Amino acid sequence: MTAFNALGPDGALAKQIKNFAVRPSQQKMAAIIDEHIAEQHSIVIEAGTGIGKTFAYLVPALLSGLKIIVSTGTKTLQEQLFLRDLPLVKKALKIPASLALLKGRANYLCLYRLRTARQSGANLHPYLVNEIEEVHDWSQRTQSGDTVELNQISEKSDVWPHVTSTVENCLGQQCSDYDDCFLLKARRDAQTADVLVINHHLLMADLLLKESGFAELLPKANAIIVDEAHQLPDVATHFFGHSINQKQIRELVEDVESEFRIIELLALQYRGEKASLDKSSKDPKQQLLIDIKKTLADHYLSLPNRVGRFLSSEIKNLPRIVESLESLNSLLEKLRDFLVSIESPSKTIDNCSSRCYGLISQIEKLIESIKNSSNPVDECELQFDSVAWLERTQSGFSWNISPIDISEEYLSKTEIYQSTWIYTSATLAIGDSFQHFSDRLGIKPDKTAIIDSPFDYQNQALLYLPPNMPAPNTADYTSAVIDLSEQLAKHCRGGLFILFTSHKALQFAAERIRPRLNRPLLVQGDSPRSDLLFRFQEIGNAILLGTSSFWQGVDVRGQALSCVVIDKLPFASPGDPLVQAKIEFCRSKGQNPFMSFQLPDAIINLKQGVGRLIRDYQDYGLMVLCDPRISTKPYGKKFLDSLPDMKRTNSEQEAIEFLSQLDDSTRKVESEESTVSESLEE
Numbered sequence: 001m002t003a004f005n006a007l008g009p010d011g012a013l014a015k016q017i018k019n020f021a022v023r024p025s026q027q028k029m030a031a032i033i034d035e036h037i038a039e040q041h042s043i044v045i046e047a048g049t050g051i052g053k054t055f056a057y058l059v060p061a062l063l064s065g066l067k068i069i070v071s072t073g074t075k076t077l078q079e080q081l082f083l084r085d086l087p088l089v090k091k092a093l094k095i096p097a098s099l100a101l102l103k104g105r106a107n108y109l110c111l112y113r114l115r116t117a118r119q120s121g122a123n124l125h126p127y128l129v130n131e132i133e134e135v136h137d138w139s140q141r142t143q144s145g146d147t148v149e150l151n152q153i154s155e156k157s158d159v160w161p162h163v164t165s166t167v168e169n170c171l172g173q174q175c176s177d178y179d180d181c182f183l184l185k186a187r188r189d190a191q192t193a194d195v196l197v198i199n200h201h202l203l204m205a206d207l208l209l210k211e212s213g214f215a216e217l218l219p220k221a222n223a224i225i226v227d228e229a230h231q232l233p234d235v236a237t238h239f240f241g242h243s244i245n246q247k248q249i250r251e252l253v254e255d256v257e258s259e260f261r262i263i264e265l266l267a268l269q270y271r272g273e274k275a276s277l278d279k280s281s282k283d284p285k286q287q288l289l290i291d292i293k294k295t296l297a298d299h300y301l302s303l304p305n306r307v308g309r310f311l312s313s314e315i316k317n318l319p320r321i322v323e324s325l326e327s328l329n330s331l332l333e334k335l336r337d338f339l340v341s342i343e344s345p346s347k348t349i350d351n352c353s354s355r356c357y358g359l360i361s362q363i364e365k366l367i368e369s370i371k372n373s374s375n376p377v378d379e380c381e382l383q384f385d386s387v388a389w390l391e392r393t394q395s396g397f398s399w400n401i402s403p404i405d406i407s408e409e410y411l412s413k414t415e416i417y418q419s420t421w422i423y424t425s426a427t428l429a430i431g432d433s434f435q436h437f438s439d440r441l442g443i444k445p446d447k448t449a450i451i452d453s454p455f456d457y458q459n460q461a462l463l464y465l466p467p468n469m470p471a472p473n474t475a476d477y478t479s480a481v482i483d484l485s486e487q488l489a490k491h492c493r494g495g496l497f498i499l500f501t502s503h504k505a506l507q508f509a510a511e512r513i514r515p516r517l518n519r520p521l522l523v524q525g526d527s528p529r530s531d532l533l534f535r536f537q538e539i540g541n542a543i544l545l546g547t548s549s550f551w552q553g554v555d556v557r558g559q560a561l562s563c564v565v566i567d568k569l570p571f572a573s574p575g576d577p578l579v580q581a582k583i584e585f586c587r588s589k590g591q592n593p594f595m596s597f598q599l600p601d602a603i604i605n606l607k608q609g610v611g612r613l614i615r616d617y618q619d620y621g622l623m624v625l626c627d628p629r630i631s632t633k634p635y636g637k638k639f640l641d642s643l644p645d646m647k648r649t650n651s652e653q654e655a656i657e658f659l660s661q662l663d664d665s666t667r668k669v670e671s672e673e674s675t676v677s678e679s680l681e682e
Helices: 012-016 024-036 053-064 075-093 111-119 126-139 182-192 200-212 229-239 246-270 284-302 321-341 347-372 407-417 435-441 477-489 503-516 529-539 577-588 593-610 636-641 652-660 672-681
Strands: 042-047 068-072 099-101 195-199 223-226 242-245 308-311 386-392 397-403 420-425 447-451 461-464 496-499 521-523 543-546 563-566 621-625 647-649
Touching: 012 075, 024 042, 024 053, 024 420, 024 447, 042 053, 053 068, 053 075, 053 223, 053 420, 068 075, 068 200, 075 099, 075 195, 099 182, 111 126, 111 246, 195 200, 200 223, 200 229, 200 407, 229 397, 229 420, 229 435, 242 246, 242 347, 246 284, 246 321, 246 347, 284 321, 308 577, 321 347, 347 386, 347 397, 386 577, 407 435, 435 593, 461 652, 477 496, 477 503, 477 563, 477 621, 477 652, 503 521, 503 543, 521 529, 563 593, 577 593, 593 636, 621 652
Parallel strands: 042 420, 042 447, 068 195, 068 223, 099 195, 223 420, 461 621, 461 647, 496 543, 496 563, 521 543, 563 621
Antiparallel strands: 242 397, 308 386, 386 397
């Protein structure tokens, strides 16, 4: 059986799935993968929306009989593959392949840390104590330890850091619960599975471990399929860099405090004394921890007093930045020396000592990098193809040293696998070229293919390019976008997405629209994204205001989403430290940074945003690109040429008529997604 035939009208999938839609484009993609999957080739495929790329790579992967790893962009996609798509394809093909799902360690309960948290519960907030007991009750019945099972506790709850481990605080083989470790069990299952589903973060972590020769997270595989591959370069940039954040240091102090508390309580009990500590007595080690917390707070106060990202060269001369880092490092050295001096230390104390060594080393590198930086174009800041920068949030900070060009490092690490690499996404090409994507990863594909969406964009969608819009950098631009959106909303029976390129514009729009709107308004940040999307779909005619996270990975079908308005072409902010560094890096290589970096990235991002509109054969909708540069600038044609082939108009009346004519009855059809769900239930 070939993958092409399996996806045909008389194939295995058609026999298994009720009303299975045969898609020649899906068969074409499957045939390409079928041909190359055993050849240790590098394959890049852009698969337009509606092709059904998941089945197009799963069918040849299972038929090959090879060991396969599938890497996705998010945990949600991981679970969809593992719980729904893979079991269905496996059943249809009648292949007895073993399947496994592996997530990052933060998704698995740590029995040791749970027990430690319960022992020190008297010093925690009452609501945390209650949630820790809920976790304990669940720990008695769970088989996987996957925290997604305990959905009555929010994934954002403060309890999770207390009952899950990190790379820094995991005790490894020294842990008393090592044999019962849920993470270890998941990794053992992963080693023996025929098909393993992971995410890009795990893939990058494994790349680093395999190169070191120290260990590995993932088994050897004949083929690695990277879905949503457009996200991979940014994930790799994060993993190939270094980061120090407030949370790491705070958690170290909390773990040391907790261990000291347990030791002292045990000592009191041993002496038969009352189990309470005298808070009035001065304890040198407790004072040291207090000093670390105070210095950490002082460093936070020394940073710029606004949220954002900053090159180290921009802020190095602010009072006390380097001085507070040096003070913090000095205190961490004292803590390390104290921990090392403890006789018969516990496993946790040994671990905390090792974490101190790591933080001290990282902070020393950071201080050196900050002192050496002069200005954004200084050669010394780019001499190692990396840049130091700060991210300040409302509640914390993160110092980062990030590589500017990851291509050589990524290529050298992936070559260790000796596998076929298959990269696929709906947005990888610029026009008909994969050069931008390939250059970012340093790969030279053996096979590339662009498989267009099977949707009839000429009849299903209309692209409206409104004339007479002000320049995007003028003060009244966002107001003009809002006025236009409100006018279109009057004639739209379904829902609207209004997608912004900045949070500032989104908040301005929310404040202006909310008082005068006669339909539900949903705003990113008011609720978790999943909740907003569920409510948007349920309401059916809401207006949703979103920024970057709503430009991709959002699948709303039917009349609930009838119009998508995009305020500006999504060029990355030139004030972002990594963007600044990449611009200077391109110039140092004799390249035009706008053409080689800024424009291609913006085109990929716009393709993602436009891809939110038509998600099904029976979807119809209006796409509105407000930015006048798409019509007035020479590069505008590159954006338009990369979008689906939609009819275009500059007429507001024509756009309104298109919205008005959208027929509810054409929307209510059974999608392949619902068909798949029914088949699984059967």
